[in-house]
Amino acid sequence: MSDSKKRRLESSKNPEVWERWLSELSSSEESAMDEENETEVDEDTDIYVNAAEESDHETESELEGSSDDEILSDDSGTSHPQNFYLGKDNVTKWKKTRPNLQVRIRSHNIIKLLPGTKGNARNVETEIECLNLFVNDSVIRIITVSTNLYIQKVRVNFQEDRMNQDARETDDTEIRAFNSQGNGVESCYLAMSEKRFRFLIRCLRFDDINIIQQRRAIDKLAPIRELFEVFLVNFQSNFIGSEFLTVDEQLLAFRGCCAFKQYIPSKPTKFGIKTFAMVDAKTSYTFNVETYVGT
Structure with missing residues (x-):
């Protein structure tokens, strides 16, 4: 082996030599790529400049985009379309795209109970039983107590014996007679006189009149x-x-x-x-x- 080849072989084992060769190779490739890109950019730039000068109005697609999407500008001045509609309260946001359904449902959105009646409502069979679910004992009691408070206040205005009987305080049974069986008119005739009915209608209250x-x-x-x-x-x-x-x-x-x-x-x-x-x-x-x- 000649002396020159030996020197090349020994120098190739030196890491500093390898780094110098790689840096020279990368710099030469980058300079070649820059020369190619310069010619392409110059040609494309001319095309873009000419297009910008000729276009003095928005295209049809741009008009559609600006009418459908609200434009949001950030601090840097860059504008981009929003992906939601803002509600009338200026707080609620309605997304324009369908949400991804292949995700885990949040715990508060999971339906744990089937829709329908519950509790005592499951055993209801008649219309009056259904009515009693809503006009229950609590409702009747509020009406009875509130009506009696008003009767106590206006009873002094009725001096005749007959009217004093019709002006007596009421109870839960009499209040239920207004519509106890779903046929209010017949129940009232069986439970009270016409004068008593008119008196109760006049005195019917749903709250404490004292406060x-x-x-x-x-x-x-x-x-x-x-x-x-x-x-x-x-x-x-x-x-x-x-x-x-x-x-x-x-x-x-x-x-x-x-x-x-x-x-x-x-x-x-x-x-x-x-x-x-x-x-x-x-x-x-x-x-x-x-x-x-x-x-």
């Missing part, structure tokens, strides 16, 4: 608030809703004297009491109701 003024100052629904809350508890304790629940407003037709009566020209009835209700979309069963009483 009604204080409660009405902070709640316009005070005359029926306690009874109203009991009804809502009965609604929710007798039925299991499906996963399809909806919350919306409703205008109940009413033209009588009411401090929070609403006038909405866009509604079919126009005059009425505005309520917000949470309802099962499958069965139309009401779970929760709130009456709008104004600001």
Whole structure:
């Protein structure tokens, strides 16, 4: 072996020599690639500049995109379309794309109970039994106690002996007679006279009249608030809703004297009491109701 070959072989074993050869090779390749890219970029740049000068209006696809998607600008000034619609409350976000269904369902979204009746409601067979689920003993007791408080207040206005008998206090049985068997008129004739019926209708109350003024100052629904809350508890304790629940407003037709009566020209009835209700979309069963009483 010649001396030159020996020197090359020995130098190739040196790591510093290898690093120098690799750096020279990479620099030469990069310079060659830069020369090729310069010619391509120059040609493409000319094309892009000409296209920008000729286009002085938005294309059809750009117009569609700007009308469908809201544009969001960040701090850097870059604008990009949002992937959601913003609700009327400026908080709720509705995604434009369908969510991925191949994911684990969150624990609070898992349906653990089948929709339908529950508790005592499962054993109901007649209409009156169904009515008693909602107009239960608690409801009857509230009406009886509240009505007797009002009778005690107005009884002094009835001096005749006959009227004193008709102005006596009522009880749970008599209150149930208004609609105990689903045929209210016949039950009333069998349970009381016409004068007694008219007296009870006049004195029928659903709240304590002794504190009604204080409660009405902070709640316009005070005359029926306690009874109203009991009804809502009965609604929710007798039925299991499906996963399809909806919350919306409703205008109940009413033209009588009411401090929070609403006038909405866009509604079919126009005059009425505005309520917000949470309802099962499958069965139309009401779970929760709130009456709008104004600001």
